Amino acid sequence: MTDRALAVVRAGALTTVQDQGRPGHAHLGVPRSGALDAPAAALVNRLVGNPPGAALLETTLNGCDVRPRSTVMVAVGGAPCPVTVDGRPVAWGAPVRVPAGALLSVGTAVSGVRSYVGVSGGVTVEPVLGSRSTDLLSGLGPPPLTDGTVLPLGTPTAPHARVDVVPHPRPPAELILRVTLGPRDDWFTTAAIRTLTTHTYRVSSASNRIGLRTEGPALERALPGELPSEGMVLGAVQVPPDGRPVVFLADHPTTGGYPVIAVVRPTDLPATAQAVPGTPVRFVVVRRR
Structure with a gap:
């Protein structure tokens, strides 16, 4: 394992690896899978300089804590939530530099259900049928994350976005x-x-x-x-x-x-x-x- 990796310290209620899914295999009985909030996933990937199809983390309700082994750019989007690095509050919905060994904490959603954690280079677990997505129904892809899981990361191919404000849709009241x-x-x-x-x-x-x-x-x-x-x-x-x-x-x-x-x-x-x-x-x- 190289230093391009992400260690899971707290997996939360349900955190999975997701990308754009594996469409086109229904005739084999394989579901599509992929990020449920696809626009939110694409946006956080864009913020850290990843292509839209890069794999990231989808959390459920109470977030997760992760520790990168090398310095990375991270963006958290989807459901609004508190985000800290080594206990210091940092921006939600914007690219944030996380030093090697620092603890990134994605907190409980203030509204909405699922937050997305994009990391520069993307999560590079082994793809199955062209996708790195976890599929809860079929069991394809990596299993839901547990404390202690170590995820490989790819090499960044583009700089992170340099923006002051990025619009994010609010979770629906109706x-x-x-x-x-x-x-x-x-x-x-x-x-x-x-x-x-x-x-x-x-x-x-x-x-x-x-x-x-x-x-x-x-x-x-x-x-x-x-x-x-x-x-x-x-x-x-x-x-x-x-x-x-x-x-x-x-x-x-x-x-x-x-x-x-x-x-x-x-x-x-x-x-x-x-x-x-x-x-x-x-x-x-x-x-x-």
């Missing part, structure tokens, strides 16, 4: 998800479609990287029975037997047997990464199949 109805909306009653599109749901605490689960009124089925297993796309709104919609996210299964009532527009999905439990959710139909 999650508005624009959807296209179908392909199985005919499995539900007219009343169920009206319920989906007029009632406010809330983000469930059972949500994770696989799917955003909701709490609210159940959707009534028009057809009984089960579907043969069929392909699931990113953003599919699947309705399990309890009738509460589930929005499939990056680590979602590639097939499923419950009907998909609608599909969320891809541009609305990054906000789901930062929606805390209890956040209101509204489904807005912008297109019918």
Whole structure:
């Protein structure tokens, strides 16, 4: 191991390595994976001089502590949180120099759920099917980080960004998800479609990287029975037997047997990464199949 490495001192609730994921392998049963808040991940990579696809750390709720073995540039974005170097407060959402051996602490999110830690050179764990992303469903990629894990880092290829202010979207106070109805909306009653599109749901605490689960009124089925297993796309709104919609996210299964009532527009999905439990959710139909 060279000195281009990052030692994990405190892994936090759930910290994983993520990049842009491994799309194109659904026919093999391999989920897409990748950073849930892709724009936030791309921004912190840009701040430290990495290409958009460089691997970084995705933390959940209470951050992590890491110690670089060589001097690196670091940027923390996504969910706003306190950031310190050897106990001294430093900027969130901007490039920060972290000396070799110093302790970088990414604290608990003030709002939102997932923070992103970009390090100059990127995390260079061994790729699997072209991606370094951790996939919680299939187990592909590196396992979730634990205390004592040591991650290799690449060599920086560009200088860090030199900016005074960088705009960052705020975590959503209300999650508005624009959807296209179908392909199985005919499995539900007219009343169920009206319920989906007029009632406010809330983000469930059972949500994770696989799917955003909701709490609210159940959707009534028009057809009984089960579907043969069929392909699931990113953003599919699947309705399990309890009738509460589930929005499939990056680590979602590639097939499923419950009907998909609608599909969320891809541009609305990054906000789901930062929606805390209890956040209101509204489904807005912008297109019918």
